[in-house]
Amino acid sequence: MPGGYMWHARTTETNSTGSAAGSPAASTRSRTKAGWYPVVALTVDALGVGVPVALTLAVERQPNAYTGALVAALSWVTVRALRRRYTRRDLGESRGSLPVLHDWLILLGVLAVLRAAADLRHPALLCLAVLLPAPVLTLACSKLTWRHLVAARRKAQVVTRVLLLGEPTAAGDVAEHLAGRTEHPYVVVGVVAIGEGPVRTGAPVAARLGVLPPESADGDTCHVLTAARELEADVVLVAAGPGMAGERLRRLSWGLHDAGTELALAPGLVECAVKRLETTSAAGLALLRVAPPLRSGVQPVLKSVMDRAGAALGLLLLSPVFLAIGAAVRLGSQGPVFYRQVRVGQGRAPFVMWKFRTMFLDADARKAELERSNEHDGLMFKMRRDPRVTRVGRLLRRTSLDELPQLINVLLGSMSLVGPRPPLPEEVARYGDVELRRLAVRPGMTGLWQISGRSDLSWDETVELDLHYVDNWSFTSDVDVMARTFRAVVDGRGAY
Structure with missing residues (x-):
C-alpha cells in the first residue's frame, strides 16, 4: 500500500470519529492500549496455573493442594513480571511462542527448586502435567490481545505519532517502509526535510532545515519542536544521513530531550532482527554492532539433526496417510501419484522436488496459454481457480497435504523443514542480486511465507520475508515457525 494512502487513511479515520476525537483527552485515549490488557493477562496467567494445580492435587488427594496452587500461580506471575511481560510497551506486541516457552521453562526450574526445598513428594510427572495448560492459555491470551491491537491500529488507534526528520x-524511504505495514505502532504524521526536494509520502512537510547546520543550536530545535507540537507527535524519528549527524544531531537531541520530546534514530537497516543488534561505544561514539547471520556452529548442526530426524519420523508415522492420498490421486485422475519437478536449492544447486500430483498430465503444456491469467505480481505463477488442478488436487492444496512427499527431500538433504520457498529454474534465471540471496540457505517445506499468507502475498512481500529468514535465522525461530505452521495449514489462507 502506498505510503501516502496509508497516512491519509489513518488520519481520516482518526479525525472522523467526531468532535470529541479532536480533544486532547480523546487523542490520548486513542493512542493508549486498552486498560483490560494487563488485567486479562494477569488473570489468565494466575488462573491458568492455579486452577489446574489445585484441582489435580485435590483429586489426587495430595497434601497442600491449595497452598501449592497459590505458590505455583504466584511463581508464574512473578516470572512473567520480572521478564517484563506485563509492561504497557510489551503487552499485545508479540504472538510468538518462544518467549512464553522460555518463561515456562524458568517456571519449571523455580518450582523444582521449591519442591526440593520443601521436601514435597508430589510425583514429578504429575507436576509437569498440571503445568502444561499454563503456556497454552498464556499464548491464547497473547494472540487475543495481539489481534485486538492490530485491529485497533488499522483504525489509526493505539499508534505512535512520528515526526520524521531527514533528507x-x-x-521518503523510511516513510514508505513504515506505511507498508499496519501491525506496528508508528504512523508518520509529518516530515521535517533537510534541504530541498520532494518527499515521497502523503504526510505534510511541516518544515525544512538547511543542509548546513545553523549558527545557533536553537535554530534546528525550534523548528522541529514547533512541528512536533503542532502535529502532536510522540517521537521525532531521524532518518540516517549526513544532513543530521555528529555535532548537529547531538545538539538537536539536547534540545528535544530538554523539552521532553522523545528522539529515535533509523540507521537504514532493513529487516534486521533486534537479536542481531548490540549497542556499544568507542571513544565516546555510540556504535550499533550488527552480528553476522548464523552460518556455522552448534545451531546449524541442531537444524540438520532436527531436519533429518523429523523427516524420518514423519515418513514413518505418515506412511498410512501416504497410501490413502496415493489411492485418492490415482482414482481421481490418470497419471502417477507423485509429481517431480526440478527446483533450485542452496547455492543455486538444482534438485528434484517431490509432491503429490494435484494437476492433470498436460498441466505443464497448458501453462503458456494461462500466463495472461496469472494472479501473482511477481515471477511466480498462481491462479486461485487454476483449471489444470484436479478435484482431489484442490483438497490436497487446501490442506497442504500435497507437500508431504517433500519429507523425502528433507531426508536427502536438498531441503529443510523450514526455509525460503524453493524456486523454479526459470524464476531464478530472472533473479537480481537481491533475490539470489534467498538461495544462501536450503529451501524449506514451510517458512515465513507460509505462515504469513502464502499465495496471497505480493512478490515483494515474499522476497522480503525470505530475506528476513536468511539473515535472521536461528534454531529457536525454526521451532516457532513450525509451531505457527499448524495454524496456517488449518486456516488454509492463501493455499491454492
Missing part, C-alpha cells in the same frame, strides 16, 4: 530521499 528528502532518506525520509
